[in-house]
Amino acid sequence: MIQFEIEARNNNSRAGVLHTPDGSIHTPVFMPVGTLATVKGMTTEEIKELGAEIILGNTYHLHLRPGDSVIRKMGGLQKFMNWDRPILTDSGGFQIFSLAKLLNLNEEGVIIRSHIDGSKIKLTPEISIAIQQNLGSTIMMCLDECLELPASRQEVERSAGLTAKWARRSKEASLNESDVFKEQALFGIIQGGHELDLREQSMHQIVEIGFDGYAVGGLSVGEAKEEMYNVAHHITPKMPAEKPRYLMGVGDPADLLEGIEAGIDMFDCVMPTRNARNGMLFTSHGKISIKQSRFRQDPEPLDAECECPTCKNYSRAYLQHLYKSGEILGVRLNTYHNLFFFISLVKQARKAIIEKRYLKFKKEFLKKFNSQ
Amino acid sequence: MIQFEIEARNNNSRAGVLHTPDGSIHTPVFMPVGTLATVKGMTTEEIKELGAEIILGNTYHLHLRPGDSVIRKMGGLQKFMNWDRPILTDSGGFQIFSLAKLLNLNEEGVIIRSHIDGSKIKLTPEISIAIQQNLGSTIMMCLDECLELPASRQEVERSAGLTAKWARRSKEASLNESDVFKEQALFGIIQGGHELDLREQSMHQIVEIGFDGYAVGGLSVGEAKEEMYNVAHHITPKMPAEKPRYLMGVGDPADLLEGIEAGIDMFDCVMPTRNARNGMLFTSHGKISIKQSRFRQDPEPLDAECECPTCKNYSRAYLQHLYKSGEILGVRLNTYHNLFFFISLVKQARKAIIEKRYLKFKKEFLKKFNSQ
Numbered sequence: 088m089i090q091f092e093i094e095a096r097n098n099n100s101r102a103g104v105l106h107t108p109d110g111s112i113h114t115p116v117f118m119p120v121g122t123l124a125t126v127k128g129m130t131t132e133e134i135k136e137l138g139a140e141i142i143l144g145n146t147y148h149l150h151l152r153p154g155d156s157v158i159r160k161m162g163g164l165q166k167f168m169n170w171d172r173p174i175l176t177d178s179g180g181f182q183i184f185s186l187a188k189l190l191n192l193n194e195e196g197v198i199i200r201s202h203i204d205g206s207k208i209k210l211t212p213e214i215s216i217a218i219q220q221n222l223g224s225t226i227m228m229c230l231d232e233c234l235e236l237p238a239s240r241q242e243v244e245r246s247a248g249l250t251a252k253w254a255r256r257s258k259e260a261s262l263n264e265s266d267v268f269k270e271q272a273l274f275g276i277i278q279g280g281h282e283l284d285l286r287e288q289s290m291h292q293i294v295e296i297g298f299d300g301y302a303v304g305g306l307s308v309g310e311a312k313e314e315m316y317n318v319a320h321h322i323t324p325k326m327p328a329e330k331p332r333y334l335m336g337v338g339d340p341a342d343l344l345e346g347i348e349a350g351i352d353m354f355d356c357v358m359p360t361r362n363a364r365n366g367m368l369f370t371s372h373g374k375i376s377i378k379q380s381r382f383r384q385d386p387e388p389l390d391a392e393c394e395c396p397t398c399k400n401y402s403r404a405y406l407q408h409l410y411k412s413g414e415i416l417g418v419r420l421n422t423y424h425n426l427f428f429f430i431s432l433v434k435q436a437r438k439a440i441i442e443k444r445y446l447k448f449k450k451e452f453l454k455k456f457n458s459q
Numbered sequence: 460m461i462q463f464e465i466e467a468r469n470n471n472s473r474a475g476v477l478h479t480p481d482g483s484i485h486t487p488v489f490m491p492v493g494t495l496a497t498v499k500g501m502t503t504e505e506i507k508e509l510g511a512e513i514i515l516g517n518t519y520h521l522h523l524r525p526g527d528s529v530i531r532k533m534g535g536l537q538k539f540m541n542w543d544r545p546i547l548t549d550s551g552g553f554q555i556f557s558l559a560k561l562l563n564l565n566e567e568g569v570i571i572r573s574h575i576d577g578s579k580i581k582l583t584p585e586i587s588i589a590i591q592q593n594l595g596s597t598i599m600m601c602l603d604e605c606l607e608l609p610a611s612r613q614e615v616e617r618s619a620g621l622t623a624k625w626a627r628r629s630k631e632a633s634l635n636e637s638d639v640f641k642e643q644a645l646f647g648i649i650q651g652g653h654e655l656d657l658r659e660q661s662m663h664q665i666v667e668i669g670f671d672g673y674a675v676g677g678l679s680v681g682e683a684k685e686e687m688y689n690v691a692h693h694i695t696p697k698m699p700a701e702k703p704r705y706l707m708g709v710g711d712p713a714d715l716l717e718g719i720e721a722g723i724d725m726f727d728c729v730m731p732t733r734n735a736r737n738g739m740l741f742t743s744h745g746k747i748s749i750k751q752s753r754f755r756q757d758p759e760p761l762d763a764e765c766e767c768p769t770c771k772n773y774s775r776a777y778l779q780h781l782y783k784s785g786e787i788l789g790v791r792l793n794t795y796h797n798l799f800f801f802i803s804l805v806k807q808a809r810k811a812i813i814e815k816r817y818l819k820f821k822k823e824f825l826k827k828f829n830s831q
Contacts, residue, residue, distance in 0.1 A: 123786060127788075153780040157755065160756055161774060383525070383529065401541055404525070404539070405539055408529075411524065412495045414499065416499075416500065416502065
């Protein structure tokens with residue numbers, strides 16, 4: 088089973104190592120998103136070269152395509168996609184409440200309509216665990232309700248309560264070893280919207296059940312940054328100190344640094360990969376859009392301070408040309424660069440924590456990043 | 460300037476080395492097509508890893524996007540795309556007569572409508588050379604008329620005559636060194652349709668002008684294979700023995716082997732890259748379409764005898780999943796495999812020529828390739 092070891096602390100920030108049967112993960116860690124058994128545009132060799140120690144797979148997407156039973160027959164998600172390091176799978180919860188059409192939600196679970204072929208799909212805590220067991224991920228997540236905000240206090244409380252009930256059923260389902268082909272960890276998810284006392288209440292409910300790690304869900308869904316930061320700073324230090332803490336679906340560079348300051352250990356976000364495909368690139372001096380005409384004949388690298396192959400080998404003019412021509416290589420070079428940026432940022436943060444200068448590091452990084 | 464050295468002969472087949480200022484090329488050689496300053500889906504590091512010693516760039520496409528003047532300002536096509544080995548640029552002739560809309564053709568040149576934005580573009584032998592000089596390719600091609608076949612004998616003769624006049628003007632333009640930033644070789648193109656005497660006549664006209672190499676153009680444009688093979692076998696052995704011979708836009712594995720038998724040294728074709736994007740993959744036992752439902756749960760590699768990373772690391776089930784999900788990684792893995800197949804085939808052919816067993820090699824390869 089997984090074991091979490093904290094190497095260094097700097098105020099609320101932590102630098103740790105999460106030992107798993109599939110390999111060790113140095114935290115804080117950024118997990119690239121590999122929705123459909125591929126981090127879009129990248130090979131797993133490249134993901135390793137980038138220094139990623141864990142990636143995320145999407146249960147809902149993989150259940151639809153190619154189907155988790157196919158993946159199990161092919162030896163599990165890791166073998167299927169040729170990735171021999173840890174994988175975390177989400178529960179499908181987020182997609183249920185965003186991408187798919189929700190037909191029915193009750194205590195038992197949900198009925199949704201597939202965004203691919205319109206077929207009806209039932210998802211319950213037990214089914215989500217069964218799918219994740221077929222995928223054979225290193226870390227599974229409990230199914231949770233991702234409530235659309237703003238919502239009434241009463242609604243937030245009801246929803247967090249349902250999430251807690253589902254969490255208990257998820258844990259029970261995970262303990263049934265009849266159909267399991269590997270040992271898998273399970274994380275619980277704390278909900279509770281933006282109300283700090285409801286967040287605490289949700290945390291107590293989830294922690295009481297007992298999981299291998301705890302996630303903060305339902306943030307970075309359109310609320311003001313201050314609101315997200317407020318919740319993160321309030322709840323994170325109260326979460327069990329000896330377990331990994333995961334802030335789901337977050338975020339941009341400033342969000343990552345804020346989360347690390349609050350004591351978060353794990354992050355995932357589609358931002359570096361999705362933005363790369365749209366030509367939005369992260370540099371040490373801020374974001375740039377490679378489409379802009381000022382780059383048409385610009386022989387300089389994207390970021391002169393970046394050590395990635397995109398910046399070492401190609402000009403902004405070339406990246407713009409590839410983007411404008413719709414060339415796949417453009418997606419590749421952009422994705423590589425953005426992931427390199429995110430992974431390097433978190434690695435630098437880790438180093439700063441160990442060297443007890445995290446807040447200084449954060450301040451200097453953001454000053455430069457926001458200087459443009 | 461370039462120098463061609465023949466290492467071994469086996470009947471009409473030749474194994475040679477083409478020395479260029481940008482590096483040496485072992486022939487017979489297959490040139491991957493890098494239309495828009497990128498071999499679609501691949502990095503230049505991968506193209507090197509595949510063993511490619513020369514790639515092709517498309518003058519017409521690069522003139523439109525990003526513009527050859529931009530490329531020149533960025534230090535030439537090689538620097539722009541981070542490829543430090545030889546590049547051959549075509550003349551734009553083929554695209555003029557296929558992709559673009561031809562508005563006017565006369566002795567001077569052509570006026571065409573861009574397939575991108577509908578703008579009018581003038582192309583003459585001199586303009587084609589000027590563009591290719593901006594691109595700074597290792598080997599330039601003369602502008603030729605690619606006649607639509609079938610055509611009357613009279614029309615074929617007129618067209619080949621025009622191609623010869625354009626070839627002379629191309630050579631003259633290439634000798635004007637006022638605006639040149641590197642030494643570039645120039646190949647002439649033999650036209651003449653499927654009439655053997657007109658092919659010979661065209662060849663004499665082109666050879667008389669004198670080029671660094673000679674290409675056979677206007678084949679593999681929809682005619683029966685026997686007709687193409689007939690022309691190739693007739694004209695190739697008559698072409699100057701001491702110069703490289705290039706069969707343009709050809710072809711599938713059988714075509715390559717037939718061309719090599721006839722004495723061709725250089726090939727280019729979009730087939731491995733374009734087919735890869737459509738899920739058509741080449742294996743030692745023939746072509747397969749990865750879309751077929753029989754591969755849905757197939758844990759076997761694409762081609763168990765293939766040494767490429769796609770075949771070493773991934774199953775047919777995974778390749779089908781990527782294809783069906785429209786994932787970029789599918790294009791990458793398929794393209795890598797198909798290029799590996801074509802490049803390996805031509806390398807094996809070269810070895811067989813040196814070992815004086817070319818015809819036996821060809822027969823055995825095709826027997827297996829056609830065995831499915």
